[in-house]
Amino acid sequence: MIWSPKTRNALRLGAYQGPTEPGALEKNACAALKILAEAHRRGLDFACLPECFLSGYGPPEVLRAGAVTVRSDWFRDWVRRCTFGDMVSIVGFMEKRGSKLINSAAVVQCGRLLGVYHKSIAGSPFEGQAATFVSKFPVFRAHGVTFGVIICFEGTQIEPSLILAERGARIIFEPHYSFIAMQQVDWHRARVRNHRIARAVENGVWYVKSNTVTAPGRKMGDTEGFGYGDSFILDNIGRPRAEAGIFTTGWITADAPKKELTGKRESRVKLVPKATRRQFAKLYWSA
DSSP: OOOOGGGSSEEEEEEEEBOOOTTOHHHHHHHHHHHHHHHHHTTOSEEEOOTTTTTOOOSHHHHHHTOBOTTSHHHHHHHHHOOOTTOEEEEEEEEEETTEEEEEEEEEETTEEEEEEEOOSOSSHHHHHHOOOOOOOOEEEETTEEEEEOOGGGGGSHHHHHHHHHTTOSEEEEEOOOOEEGGGHHHHHHHHHHHHHHHHHHHTOEEEEEOBBOOTTEEETTEEEEOBBOOEEEOTTSOEEEEOOBSOOEEEEEEEEGGGTSSOOOOHHHHSOHHHHHHHHHHHHHO
């Protein structure tokens, strides 16, 4: 039986960890539908797939090969096929907009596109060469909860999550793609996780990170490295409620109490004294 958020006091959050094929839009899209169907069978209310899952990730030519426009018949048909009850799906892809490429995440519910999030900062030299970065940091609403999306490297920065939280987000989903040289894997894993714990605690949000895994020894450009995974779900004080570990494939899930996701919450920005905020503003304007 598929359980409904209307009959319980929690929402079930999920992050998928698994591989995606560089530049193989059609193959990845078919895989995504099967993976999301499994999420629905598991009773998820929100299901997050990794960064660029539809398009695959790699050097600029790979990013271009897997890119798609949201106005295309192909993309609209794929969205219509994302009908898994009232489950919300967050799916990363490389968006084509005229001559520009934008690293994006589609937010889909009931076969309808609720919106598209655009990444605001490059996470690799490949992206920097190929893509345009601009974001209005929108928030979305479903299942009676306001939530937001950021993508990969944005989770290392204070500002994207803070903006979403100030706009009412109580859950932040992060589609992520990591490809790290072997000698840096342990350092990178600790740094990434600790940044996200900080984002959850700073903003009082549940935080869902969905990462890829790749076969050991794969090359991207001239770099040999690993996509190690380590997807996780953190509660609003940064405690891990579900962890995928490294080099595994599949869903992780956690139930977030509705009382932690709704109701009035004090602004984190307004808690900071005005004099301190002015000093922060001067830092930004002088940079």
